[in-house]
Amino acid sequence: MPEENKIVVIANTKGGSGKSTVATNFACITAGKMIDGRRAEVLLVDADDQETAADFTAARKQDHPDAPAYTCIKLTGKAVRTETLELAPKYDYVIIDTGGRDTTSQRAALSVADILLVPCFPRSFDVWSISNVNHLVEEMRQVNPKLQAYVFLNRADAAGQGRENAEAIELLRETGSLTFLDAPIGSRKGLRSCRLAGAGRHGTDRQALQRQGGRGNDRAASTLF
Numbered sequence: 601m602p603e604e605n606k607i608v609v610i611a612n613t614k615g616g617s618g619k620s621t622v623a624t625n626f627a628c629i630t631a632g633k634m635i636d637g638r639r640a641e642v643l644l645v646d647a648d649d650q651e652t653a654a655d656f657t658a659a660r661k662q663d664h665p666d667a668p669a670y671t672c673i674k675l676t677g678k679a680v681r682t683e684t685l686e687l688a689p690k691y692d693y694v695i696i697d698t699g700g701r702d703t704t705s706q707r708a709a710l711s712v713a714d715i716l717l718v719p720c721f722p723r724s725f726d727v728w729s730i731s732n733v734n735h736l737v738e739e740m741r742q743v744n745p746k747l748q749a750y751v752f753l754n755r756a757d758a759a760g761q762g763r764e765n766a767e768a769i770e771l772l773r774e775t776g777s778l779t780f781l782d783a784p785i786g787s788r789k790g791l792r793s794c795r796l797a798g799a800g801r802h803g804t805d806r807q808a809l810q811r812q813g814g815r816g817n818d819r820a821a822s823t824l825f
Contacts, residue, residue, distance in 0.1 A: 608713065609696045618785070623697035628670075631669060633692075635692055639668060641671075641692045642693045643688075644670055645675055645694065648699040650699065675705070679708075680712075681708035684712050715750065718733050720751055733778065755787040
């Protein structure tokens, strides 16, 4: 990842889009990267009141002690901005998981973000809610002009199961301030199992789970990182 793209925020103004799953998997992916012969230094900031990312990380450290490690901290409110700015120089990648609504924590994260990733479930209510994210991005770019914003399908239907994916993609491509990222992440039982077990779907974690399909996390991460 270029130096100017090191702080990545996973956010949406609607709950249930799978933000924490994406954030934790991206933390696993980046932690497995090699930079100049060493493991990447990764900071995962849990800025969601539900603290899913922190719980996942604790389970990962306990159940998968040999997996590539990253640091996870919990921050809320304005501290998301101040602490992230202070800590970011010490890490190669900073990934921030925010809650599913417009909060002080989410805005603080966007004020320092280089990249915003917005996972979207391919259903009408979820796609319609992206307009709220679009307005938020436009507003936050007044504070943070460098902010790049992308939207992608998460929990996408398997090929051949209806037209929801295609219809959602058509609408998402028309979202003004968000660039559509063609790296859908499927709705997979294996991914849910990984989350419960504290395992990501990349690197050392992936070998036992790859056969269950779905490589959207890898595709999205390879585009950004």
